[in-house]
Amino acid sequence: MTHYNSFIKGIYVPFCRRKNWLFIVFLLIFLIFTYKDVIFSKGVGSFDWYYKMIQFHSIKETILKFSQFPHWVYGYYTFMQFTGWGYTFSTFELFAQPETSVISPTIFFNLLFDLHTASNLTFLYYLIIGVIGFYFLGRYFLINNLGIFLININFFLGYRIAMHYTQGHPTWMTLVYAPWVLLFFLKSLETPKYLIFAIIIYSLTLLEGGQHVFIWIAIFLCIYSLVKGIETKNYKIYTNLMIFFTLSLLLSSIKLIPSIHFFSNYKPPIAIPPYNLNRLIFMLFDRRGGGDLGEHGNYIGVGLFIIFLISFLYGFLKHRSLACVALFFLLLSINISHNYNLIDILRKFPFMASQRFIPRFMIMAFLSLSFLSALLISEVQKFSQNLRKNKQFIIKILLFICIGYITYDLYTLCKEFQKRFYGWRYESPPLSDYSKPLVVPTGKISLKFYSPNIRIYKIKTNEEALIIFKDLDLKLYKNILKWEVRKGKKWEKISPLMNSEFITLKIPKGITELKMIYNSLYFNVGLTISVITIIGIILIYKMLSTKKTCYSRE
Known part of the structure; x- marks a missing residue:
């Protein structure tokens, strides 16, 4: 059997x-x-x-x-x-x-x-x-x-x-x-x-x-x-x-x-071209x-x-x-x-x-x-x-x-x-923050708190200033990064300027801290759709599996 x-x-x-x-x-x-x-x-x-x-x-x-x-x-x-x-x-x-x-x-x-x-x-x-x-x-x-x-x-x-x-x-x-x-x-x-x-x-x-x-x-x-x-x-x-x-x-x-x-x-x-017959x-x-x-x-x-x-x-x-x-x-x-x-x-x-x-x-x-x-x-x-x-x-x-x-x-x-090609050994360096935003016209900015998805920058400026992240493209990150500034004990949301190529933030006088939060709209939408689809697939599978599974012998 x-x-x-x-x-x-x-x-x-x-x-x-x-x-x-x-x-x-x-x-x-x-x-x-x-x-x-x-x-x-x-x-x-x-x-x-x-x-x-x-x-x-x-x-x-x-x-x-x-x-x-x-x-x-x-x-x-x-x-x-x-x-x-x-x-x-x-x-x-x-x-x-x-x-x-x-x-x-x-x-x-x-x-x-x-x-x-x-x-x-x-x-x-x-x-x-x-x-x-x-x-x-x-x-x-x-x-x-x-x-x-x-x-x-x-x-x-x-x-x-x-x-x-x-x-x-x-x-x-x-x-x-x-x-x-x-x-x-x-x-x-x-x-x-x-x-x-x-x-x-x-x-x-x-x-x-x-x-x-x-x-x-x-x-x-x-x-x-x-x-x-x-x-x-x-x-x-x-x-x-x-x-x-x-x-x-x-x-x-x-x-x-x-x-x-x-x-x-x-x-x-430019793609590497297809073969001609001789090359193939x-x-x-x-x-x-x-x-x-x-x-x-x-x-x-x-x-x-x-x-x-x-x-x-x-x-x-x-x-x-x-x-x-x-x-x-x-x-x-x-x-x-x-x-x-x-x-x-x-x-x-x-x-x-x-x-x-x-x-x-x-x-x-x-x-x-x-x-x-x-x-x-x-x-x-x-x-x-x-x-x-x-x-x-x-x-x-x-x-x-x-x-x-x-x-x-x-x-x-x-x-x-x-x-x-094989046998190279990788040495893992520690993660750290190399990014340095630019403050215009004058002022100082330093990293106070660091994590991959949340960062808090300490700001010191005597007048209204612009903080420019030249390594962050505005088109790519405007719906991904959220920004908050701290004035006193309160955090307030701000948005980047839309007339710049890079992420540029207008910082009012008196602001002491800036928070960057990675909160992607595209990830959240994708996650929602995937979760709904998983639920739908489970229901479909249960519907298709109404018949009892039989184990056969010969």
């Missing part, structure tokens, strides 16, 4: 079938061994890891030391005051910055452990979530273990994940939620309550700072659903897609609305990605290239939805003509302007092609069962040699990235 967990039963995978869990454990052990220089390191990676660790440190100290919500890092570090990567850190935003992870299951690692240990545990968390997610989604598509192994190897050891994680983009790991989102979305076509799980997990990608992943999954689902609906004539998928995006955006409003406001001060940078082919075989940082690269090697090419053709015969997704992301990455590119159209939409490294879209093309390759391998193995034993043996040997070569190739690539 094999017992089933109700969730596992829903995706047709026996909960206690030993060989399935042994395979998952084996896969995890292999990936942990491959990334041992990351998971067991006493340091972190290079390049962008520097500012990511500053963010983690700021979040941790704001919560533990000051017992406040980590809204921003105003004045904490002078070296955070620069413009780059398409948005500016001189705004000091923390939570609203799209690539920060605050509302996340992994936040507890940062709060309980030192930052290096926390980053290692976070990576291990994503590794486990991803392996199990790809396994369940693979089983949903009736992919065998060899195919599931290939999907995991190509994803976790592939160029993009290995390169970006070691170079300081840990939020890319939120892509491990993609198989769960697709699995629950597809299951919702049969059982509507699964759509709730898809919505919650998809919202996590944005809440955990995966703004790129949030966009990529959206594009993936749109193309997949469009083709699948036409192919099967099951138009319910479009209704589910509309509900999915509506509730996901509402649920993630606590992060989405502040981030949209954050992008209002954003000037889209070169980058598929260049292990260094065209330079020291490797941002242009998308190495897959000879083995995967051949399998992907065959699988791509196979996909248009048997699995057009996945093949069309792969084709769409491929077209996003290719220069179609000098005057027309698909990415140029998409970058005109909100949030899409942040997609300035066009070659990054290839990761989703590779993910789709990995599933097509796994489906092809499963079908070949199934077909071989009708052949004689000697022919079955030959096919198995050829498949194992092929997968073994790909595994070794990507394994060595992953180890190269760890060797080149």
Whole structure:
């Protein structure tokens, strides 16, 4: 008798079938061994890891030391005051910055452990979530273990994940939620309550700072659903897609609305252009990605290239939805003509302007092609069962040699990235206030009380004066910062002048103190919408779960 967990039963995978869990454990052990220089390191990676660790440190100290919500890092570090990567850190935003992870299951690692240990545990968390997610989604598509192994190897050891994680983009790991989102979305076509799980997990990608992943999954689902609906004539998928995006955006409003406001001060940078055909082919075989940082690269090697090419053709015969997704992301990455590119159209939409490294879209093309390759391998193995034993043996040997070569190739690539970019140790400086407002025409101002979200300045002036915060943009902060002045024992609210580029406050004579309070209208609105949506989702789930859950046996 094999017992089933109700969730596992829903995706047709026996909960206690030993060989399935042994395979998952084996896969995890292999990936942990491959990334041992990351998971067991006493340091972190290079390049962008520097500012990511500053963010983690700021979040941790704001919560533990000051017992406040980590809204921003105003004045904490002078070296955070620069413009780059398409948005500016001189705004000091923390939570609203799209690539920060605050509302996340992994936040507890940062709060309980030192930052290096926390980053290692976070990576291990994503590794486990991803392996199990790809396994369940693979089983949903009736992919065998060899195919599931290939999907995991190509994803976790592939160029993009290995390169970006070691170079300081840990939020890319939120892509491990993609198989769960697709699995629950597809299951919702049969059982509507699964759509709730898809919505919650998809919202996590944005809440955990995966703004790129949030966009990529959206594009993936749109193309997949469009083709699948036409192919099967099951138009319910479009209704589910509309509900999915509506509730996901509402649920993630606590992060989405502040981030949209954050992008209002954003000037889209010139994007790294898409590949031409020759450049694309070169980058598929260049292990260094065209330079020291490797941002242009998308190495897959000879083995995967051949399998992907065959699988791509196979996909248009048997699995057009996945093949069309792969084709769409491929077209996003290719220069179609000098005057027309698909990415140029998409970058005109909100949030899409942040997609300035066009070659990054290839990761989703590779993910789709990995599933097509796994489906092809499963079908070949199934077909071989009708052949004689000697022919079955030959096919198995050829498949194992092929997968073994790909595994070794990507394994060595992953180890190269760890060797080149990993092992730097971050030393956490104490948080302190470096901001110095300007008093015009004369006067003195000094910091009396300091915390991340509330500051009190002591003012000494003999006449009416203007206090100018040259590092605070008026357009960005007029609805975020609240100001109060103290005259005698009373605090009175004041507003910044509207005819200035920066936050400028008119201080009457006799004022002794000025209070700055971070109280974002956008965060409050987003929080309200998210809370209401959570209540609505709970009610919807209860309504959809009126039938008692049954546990089956066989």
